[in-house]
Amino acid sequence: MTESKRQLDSDISVPKHIAIIMDGNGRWAKKKGQPRIAGHKEGMNNVKTIATAASHLGVKVLSLYAFSTENWSRPSKEVNFLMKLPVDFFGTFMPDLIKENIRVFVTGFTDHLPDKTRKVVLKAVEDTKGNTGMILNFAFNYGGRAEIVNAAKNLAIEAASGSIDPSDIDDAMFADHLLTNHLKELADPDLLIRTSGEERISNFMLWQLAYTEMIFDDSYWPDFTVDDLVEDIKEFDRRDRRYGSV
Numbered sequence: 001m002t003e004s005k006r007q008l009d010s011d012i013s014v015p016k017h018i019a020i021i022m023d024g025n026g027r028w029a030k031k032k033g034q035p036r037i038a039g040h041k042e043g044m045n046n047v048k049t050i051a052t053a054a055s056h057l058g059v060k061v062l063s064l065y066a067f068s069t070e071n072w073s074r075p076s077k078e079v080n081f082l083m084k085l086p087v088d089f090f091g092t093f094m095p096d097l098i099k100e101n102i103r104v105f106v107t108g109f110t111d112h113l114p115d116k117t118r119k120v121v122l123k124a125v126e127d128t129k130g131n132t133g134m135i136l137n138f139a140f141n142y143g144g145r146a147e148i149v150n151a152a153k154n155l156a157i158e159a160a161s162g163s164i165d166p167s168d169i170d171d172a173m174f175a176d177h178l179l180t181n182h183l184k185e186l187a188d189p190d191l192l193i194r195t196s197g198e199e200r201i202s203n204f205m206l207w208q209l210a211y212t213e214m215i216f217d218d219s220y221w222p223d224f225t226v227d228d229l230v231e232d233i234k235e236f237d238r239r240d241r242r243y244g245s246v
């Protein structure tokens with residue numbers, strides 16, 4: 001049994017899909033008198049720790065909000081650094097991903113990424129496609145509203161061409177046109193965690209979060225620990241999910 005598995009009793013229900021808004025890298029760096037990018041670097045290192053622990057705890061999908069469609073408005077130095085992070089991450093972490101049987105997915109408008117970033121991310125998806133364990137799903141150049149508009153546009157195109165009947169559009173067909181369609185029945189997170197004390201969802205998985213339990217942690221992302229994750233899973237287990245029923 002792994003270290004983290006030992007921290008959960010066997011009767012605890014582990015969320016199948018955990019989504020995390022990894023917030024607070026900038027403030028973490030400021031607190032230490034370092035540049036914001038140092039916070040992102042430390043945040044990237046913490047992705048390794050938390051992803052490994054989540055996999056050991058039996059999580060099926062871990063979705064991480066790594067870059068939003070709104071993050072392009074940050075200073076170019078910071079955007080460039082964030083675009084290079086996947087090169088560093090997969091360059092150093094791929095052996096562990098293979099060892100841990102973790103499969104990488106990306107959810108986002110990848111066509112609009114710089115060439116080098118897109119290539120390294122899609123290569124990681126390709127190199128891990130045979131892995132059967134946890135899915136590590138990076139939301140990269142992702143925005144919930146843009147995703148919904150994109151789905152509506154594609155459905156309209158299909159309806160106009162006659163390949164679908166508009167009256168057949170239902171929740172399932174709509175979900176199938178979202179960027180998370182590759183996650184199939186696991187597309188909707190069971191638990192959303194946001195770090196850094198902010199309590200909002202910032203355009204993340206707007207459709208998919210409809211019935212998701214939410215936990216807001218005070219730690220900045222680089223300080224978020226495996227123990228915090230375990231405590232959040234225990235809190236999730238105490239929640240009563242009714243999906244609009246009684």
Ligand code: FPP
Pocket residue numbers: 022023024025026027028040043044047065066067068071082085086089138196221
């Ligand atoms: C939000 O904190 C964080 C981000 C916009 C980037 C998150 C990215 C990582 C943690 C690294 C991702 C790793 C890979 C492999 C791509 P913030 O900068 O808004 O923090 P602040 O609110 O304190 O300023």
